[in-house]
Amino acid sequence: MIDYSVIFALLAAVAIGLYVTLDGFDLGVGILFPFAPATSTRDTMMRSLAPMWDGNETWLVLGGMVLLAGFPAAFSILLPAFYVPLALMLFGLVLRGVAFEFRSQGGPFEIGWTIAFSGGSMLAGFCQGAILGSFIGGDVTAVDGRYAGGPFDWLHLFSIVTGLGVLSFYALLGACWLIWRTEDNVRIFAREIARPALLATGAVIAVVSVWTPLSLPTVAARWFTWPGTFYLAPLPILAAIAWTTAWLSLWSRREWLPFAAAIVLLLTALAGLAASIWPDAIPGVMTIWQAASMRRTQVIVAWSVLLILPVVLSYVGFSYWIFRGKVQTVRKANTGY
Amino acid sequence: MDTLILSRLQFAFTMGYHILWPAFTIGLAWFIVFLGAAWLRTRNPVWKQLQLFWIRVFSLAFGMGVVTGVVISYQLGLNWSAYARATADVIGPLFVLEVLTAFFLEAGFIGIMLFGRDKVGDKIHFAACVIVATGTVISAFWIISANSWMQTPTAFTAASDGRFVATDFWGVVFNPSMPYRFAHMVTASFVTGSFVIAGVAAFWLRRGRPADQGAARAAFSASLLLAAILVPLQMEIGDQHGLNTRQHQPMKLAAIEGRWETGKRVPLTLIAWPNQKEERNDYALEIPVLGSIILTHSLDGEVKGLKSVPAADRPPVPPVFFAFRIMVGCGVAMLALAMTGLILRWRGRLYDTRWYQYACMAGVPLGFIATLAGWMITEVGRQPWVVYGYMRTADAVSPIAGGAVASSLGIALILYNLLLLGFLWYAGRMVFRGPGDLAPIPPVVRPVGAHNLASIMPRNEP
Numbered sequence: 001m002i003d004y005s006v007i008f009a010l011l012a013a014v015a016i017g018l019y020v021t022l023d024g025f026d027l028g029v030g031i032l033f034p035f036a037p038a039t040s041t042r043d044t045m046m047r048s049l050a051p052m053w054d055g056n057e058t059w060l061v062l063g064g065m066v067l068l069a070g071f072p073a074a075f076s077i078l079l080p081a082f083y084v085p086l087a088l089m090l091f092g093l094v095l096r097g098v099a100f101e102f103r104s105q106g107g108p109f110e111i112g113w114t115i116a117f118s119g120g121s122m123l124a125g126f127c128q129g130a131i132l133g134s135f136i137g138g139d140v141t142a143v144d145g146r147y148a149g150g151p152f153d154w155l156h157l158f159s160i161v162t163g164l165g166v167l168s169f170y171a172l173l174g175a176c177w178l179i180w181r182t183e184d185n186v187r188i189f190a191r192e193i194a195r196p197a198l199l200a201t202g203a204v205i206a207v208v209s210v211w212t213p214l215s216l217p218t219v220a221a222r223w224f225t226w227p228g229t230f231y232l233a234p235l236p237i238l239a240a241i242a243w244t245t246a247w248l249s250l251w252s253r254r255e256w257l258p259f260a261a262a263i264v265l266l267l268t269a270l271a272g273l274a275a276s277i278w279p280d281a282i283p284g285v286m287t288i289w290q291a292a293s294m295r296r297t298q299v300i301v302a303w304s305v306l307l308i309l310p311v312v313l314s315y316v317g318f319s320y321w322i323f324r325g326k327v328q329t330v331r332k333a334n335t336g337y
Numbered sequence: 338m339d340t341l342i343l344s345r346l347q348f349a350f351t352m353g354y355h356i357l358w359p360a361f362t363i364g365l366a367w368f369i370v371f372l373g374a375a376w377l378r379t380r381n382p383v384w385k386q387l388q389l390f391w392i393r394v395f396s397l398a399f400g401m402g403v404v405t406g407v408v409i410s411y412q413l414g415l416n417w418s419a420y421a422r423a424t425a426d427v428i429g430p431l432f433v434l435e436v437l438t439a440f441f442l443e444a445g446f447i448g449i450m451l452f453g454r455d456k457v458g459d460k461i462h463f464a465a466c467v468i469v470a471t472g473t474v475i476s477a478f479w480i481i482s483a484n485s486w487m488q489t490p491t492a493f494t495a496a497s498d499g500r501f502v503a504t505d506f507w508g509v510v511f512n513p514s515m516p517y518r519f520a521h522m523v524t525a526s527f528v529t530g531s532f533v534i535a536g537v538a539a540f541w542l543r544r545g546r547p548a549d550q551g552a553a554r555a556a557f558s559a560s561l562l563l564a565a566i567l568v569p570l571q572m573e574i575g576d577q578h579g580l581n582t583r584q585h586q587p588m589k590l591a592a593i594e595g596r597w598e599t600g601k602r603v604p605l606t607l608i609a610w611p612n613q614k615e616e617r618n619d620y621a622l623e624i625p626v627l628g629s630i631i632l633t634h635s636l637d638g639e640v641k642g643l644k645s646v647p648a649a650d651r652p653p654v655p656p657v658f659f660a661f662r663i664m665v666g667c668g669v670a671m672l673a674l675a676m677t678g679l680i681l682r683w684r685g686r687l688y689d690t691r692w693y694q695y696a697c698m699a700g701v702p703l704g705f706i707a708t709l710a711g712w713m714i715t716e717v718g719r720q721p722w723v724v725y726g727y728m729r730t731a732d733a734v735s736p737i738a739g740g741a742v743a744s745s746l747g748i749a750l751i752l753y754n755l756l757l758l759g760f761l762w763y764a765g766r767m768v769f770r771g772p773g774d775l776a777p778i779p780p781v782v783r784p785v786g787a788h789n790l791a792s793i794m795p796r797n798e799p
Binding site: 079087091098147296312319 | 411
């Protein structure tokens with residue numbers, strides 16, 4: 001008998017992993033906007049994203065809907081618990097999304113949309129990080145299957161640190177994306193900004209890695225008792241290798257390498273968090289089996305995802321392939337439209 | 338104000354605002370497909386010019402639809418968590434399938450549609466347009482299916498803890514009112530789109546700038562022809578939908594009609610002031626027996642009245658009653674416009690009747706107003722139920738502080754209206770510049786690899 005709850009946990013992990021990787025780099029480009037040296041740089045940065053951002057954001061919707069269909073009990077507690085940061089994140093994404101369309105129209109309000117794009121990206125990234133921190137920190141309280149806390153339970157020092165951590169992580173991804181996909185001044189800017197982003201990211205990973213086992217005994221037990229330590233050891237080792245590779249390759253001629261290393265770093269960090277939480281759907285509240293929907297629902301959804309997702313991935317890949325290569329650094333040919 | 342009222346206001350506002358964009362883009366996407374096909378077939382540059390123009394407008398409207406849609410998908414859990422938990426086993430799969438079969442399809446090919454023409458050639462670009470247009474309809478299919486299930490729930494049993502459990506997946510998808518609702522919404526968006534296109538073309542005709550005239554005439558003719566076919570069809574679909582509503586949601590129909598007493602040979606209430614407190618209509622203007630004929634298609638058909646259920650189970654009457662009259666009024670106005678177009682076409686005066694061009698410009702908002710009013714009838718008329726007859730809206734709401742909902746509602750009000758202004762500004766500027774200005778979409782500087790691709794793909798540029 002297949003345990004569909006485990007399959008769903010994996011599916012949710014895949015959707016979240018794809019989301020933070022793909023939307024991560026395009027939110028990251030927005031986060032880097034205020035540091036960009038010139039308007040022409042920003043134009044190129046945005047142009048490198050224009051054909052993909054919409055598809056990248058769709059993974060967020062898939063993640064939410066898989067959570068709804070697979071783990072409704074968790075969904076109906078987590079969303080009210082994170083009402084404030086989720087609402088702010090959504091407004092940030094709304095601003096960022098329309099800024100893509102409106103900024104490219106030029107005209108007198110262009111600077112406003114530049115600020116909206118950057119501010120929206122920062123707001124969304126910070127809120128995602130704060131939600132993550134509050135989630136793993138076990139802030140969610142529930143009584144009788146309903147959220148029983150207040151609207152600001154998620155906000156404290158640890159969640160602010162993880163919020164800033166995700167901001168720096170996204171900035172790193174965005175910078176590495178630009179190294180890969182642009183040339184000339186934009187690439188130089190990206191290489192320079194990638195270094196502080198990488199340092200900040202490393203610092204936050206270190207803080208979180210020390211903080212969670214110290215404050216959460218369950219996490220400490222998982223990581224520091226034999227044989228758990230043995231099985232989990234590859235994660236921090238891989239993360240260290242990825243971080244070092246990114247650091248050493250920022251000015252390398254293999255321009256895809258920092259981006260690949262940053263993605264590996266991100267995925268190991270996520271896997272580490274998942275390993276700390278497993279098998280809870282909401283830490284300290286319910287396991288994935290308690291949160292699961294009816295088996296019948298799970299069967300329908302799991303099979304439709306497993307059958308359709310490869311098709312989706314193939315045409316998403318096709319779309320990326322069509323828009324591959326360097327984006328040229330040319331100021332808009334005209335200001336019409 | 339409590340969480341329930343605020344949540345309902347918030348949902349009504351964000352949903353009403355969101356629906357404007359699909360209502361426009363579904364029809365527009367297929368118009369773009371039509372223009373692409375006409376260009377591939379005839380190689381008349383007017384079609385390509387129009388297609389380039391409308392793709393630009395589409396990109397703006399599509400962006401607005403996407404971002405507001407993401408908000409809706411999360412709002413289900415944010416504001417209505419008890420509903421989400423109770424119904425996840427029934428409609429959760431529909432939402433997942435929507436993302437998988439529609440959202441990704443649209444998102445995956447919209448890039449090619451907007452920026453890829455020069456990279457992949459005309460034919461693959463056309464295929465991308467068809468795929469995006471198909472995606473918009475598939476998306477509407479799943480969403481309408483989920484909404485219809487809430488209106489006419491079937492194929493489920495209720496578990497002991499209040500959760501709904503689906504017994505038949507396709508029974509849920511094709512619930513009794515779904516085909517009517519889906520046909521009504523898709524046709525509505527085609528009609529809305531065609532009146533926008535007609536109004537814009539009328540503006541170009543009226544302004545008379547020579548560079549625009551070819552495109553303006555082609556668009557004016559095609560969109561009005563489409564409207565002349567679709568508006569009568571929409572009225573027939575609406576009538577069938579009404580029969581279905583009488584069967585499955587009698588109280589919604591009673592509210593639409595302002596009918597308090599159950600009866601046969603009921604009159605048709607043209608206009609009145611429904612007085613919910615005293616359970617009667619003030620200032621009513623009625624036509625005898627016509628109500629039964631229209632609603633039941635028979636002289637002696639019985640129509641249930643609002644008083645047949647306790648007051649607590651009735652929907653708020655005035656909003657539904659007036660929204661229905663607004664919707665029908667817009668429909669009649671659109672019918673008049675479309676038929677006048679036919680007459681002018683027959684007399685060879687379609688392109689030079691000044692008053693008619695002004696009328697078409699004024700007709701641009703009609704489709705949007707009718708669609709909004711239609712959704713208001715559907716959603717308010719369902720009250721006090723969120724799942725008709727089984728779960729009350731009051732039991733569906735999230736356990737969150739009213740202040741949090743009030744603040745997010747306030748932000749949404751300001752933000753969304755600013756964005757609407759932005760859209761009207763940029764789209765209006767595009768319309769004003771007209772299709773003669775063939776400047777490329779700005780993010781047009783292509784990645785190097787795309788040039789290589791273009792060289793191996795078959796190209797049909799003249």
